[in-house]
Amino acid sequence: MMFLSSLPFENLLDFCDSFVIGDELLMDKIRRRRTMYRKKRHPFRWILLVVVCIVLVFVGYSVAGPVMNFFKNITSSEPSSSVGDVSSEAPASSQTPVSSQPSASSAASSEPSKTQVTGTKAVWLPLDTLTGKDLDSFIALAKETGVNAVVVDIKLEDGTLTYASNLEAPKTAGAVADDAPDLMAALTDLKDAGIQPIGRMVCFKDPIAKLAIRAGAIQYKPNPQLTWLDASKANGGKSWLNPYSDVAAQYLIDIASEAVDMGFEQIMLEGVQFPDKGGSTAYYGKEAETISREEALSTFVEKMQDALQAKGAEMILSCPGNVAAGETSSIYGDGNPLTFGAKTAAVNCMPGELGKDITISGETFDDPSNQVAEVVEAVADAAEANAGSSTTLWGWVQAYDMSDSQVEEQVDALTSSGIQSVIYYNPDGSYSKDQLDLS
Structure with a gap:
């Protein structure tokens, strides 16, 4: 048979x-x-x-x-073709090499859904990345991960400019180093790659501008002929520019305008505030007798915004998350920076910079670094409510001392609250593909 x-x-x-x-x-x-x-x-x-x-x-x-x-049995004994999990404990600064790609069907079934950022997806970069050999590597990473903007510091807290300025006042103040780089070539490369350059400048915290524009600095109340310091000279006290001063405002506007001429398409203002210490002996002039601090800051924001718009550029106002969410502070005239009139504002929602035991909309967070999603969403929701419909919000994302999943939680919390533009921040300027690929 x-x-x-x-x-x-x-x-x-x-x-x-x-x-x-x-x-x-x-x-x-x-x-x-x-x-x-x-x-x-x-x-x-x-x-x-x-x-x-x-x-x-x-x-x-x-x-x-x-x-x-x-x-x-033969089929079930074959090894899986999906890519293995990447450890979430890897430091944020490690550069993850691109692995071989799985088939379309396995990728669709094994990869989790990603939060999609529909607006600007930016990263902060140190100056040496733009002027060194790492620029090409960054551009390649940006293209691969959808990064379409980069934030670069052009004016620091110590008053110095990071680029080769031709402005007379900063040169007189010693704010321009002899070896300051020309950023025009780097900015051109970025824009050719579809990456928008954003210049960030610290405004009124400036200890050297007084050497060129003494009239623009805060004066010492007991003797207005002297320049005020935020601490004793022996304790390292520094001078500040006066938010009430038209001279100080023009000094800052000139720097921002020069940056636009150099190739920056957006200017981000940091430190639009009054001094955070030693204010009892500060003298701001007669204007301070009739104009509130909040009004003075709003006036400056309006002047800067108008000047940049006239040059076809955009202004972004950066501010702390706890204040944007409603916490009052005298350095902002007990007002909210989101009400200063900026059309675009970047809210610092980074958990590690919010401090401990903060209260947002009646809810207390003991340790924001361990309550990432909850605290970022609370700050974003409150900021959206305080900003109103006239201001578009961006969110700073902490990309250091955080696992990849915690970075993703921040982005997800921001987008869930309606914030569709983000800025990744790592002080050493290193970002992994896995990190940036999460959005």
Whole structure:
């Protein structure tokens, strides 16, 4: 029977015919009539075919199960083609190499859904990245991860400018180093790659501008002929520019305008505030007797914004998350920076910079660094409510001392609150592909 079952079906009829042919020879020997032979031939042949088919069905059914199990075991023992998980404990600054890509079907089933940033996706970069050999590597990473903007500091807290300025006042103040780089070539490379450069400048915290524009600095109340310091000179006290001063405002506007001429398309203002210490002896001039601090800051923001718009550029006002969420502070005139009139504002929602035991909209967070999603969402929701519809909000994302999943939680919390533009920040300027790929 096993022999019959191994024959192809088309040969079975020939096999059966051999029996019939043998039968015909036998019939010839005993000289039976041909018609009688034919009458007996057909029943025998069809009966034999039925028997053979029954045997084949039985044998096939018997071996089908073991054969299927055999192939199933082979299939299940093959290694998975999906990419292994990347450890979430890897430091944020580590650059993760691009791994081989899985097939489209396995990628679709194994990769989690990603939060999509529909607005600006920016990263902060140190100046040496723009002026060194790392610029090409960054541009490649940006193209691969969808980064479309970069924030670069152009004016620091110590008053210095990071680029080769041609402005007379900063040069007189010693704010321009002799070896300051020309950023125009780097900015051109960024824009050619579809990456928008944003220049960030610290405004009123400036200890050296007084050397060129003394009238623009805060004066010492007991003797207005002297420049006020935020601490004693022995304790490292520094002078500040006066938010009420038109001279100080013009100094800052000139720097921002020069940056636009150099190639920056957006200017981000940091430190639009009054001094955070030693204010009791500060003298701001007669204007301070009739104009509130909040009004003074709002006036400056309006002047800067108008000046940049006239040059086809945009102004972004950066502010702390706790204040944007409603916490009052005298350095902002007990007002909210989101109400200063900026059309675009970047809220610092980074958990590590919010401090501990902060209260947002009546909810207290003991340790924001361990309550990432909750605190970022609370700050973003409150900031959106305080800003109103006239101001577009961006969110700073902490990309250091955070796992990849915590970075993703921040972005997800911001986008869930309606903030669709983000700025990743790592003080050493290193970002991994996995980190930036999360949005």
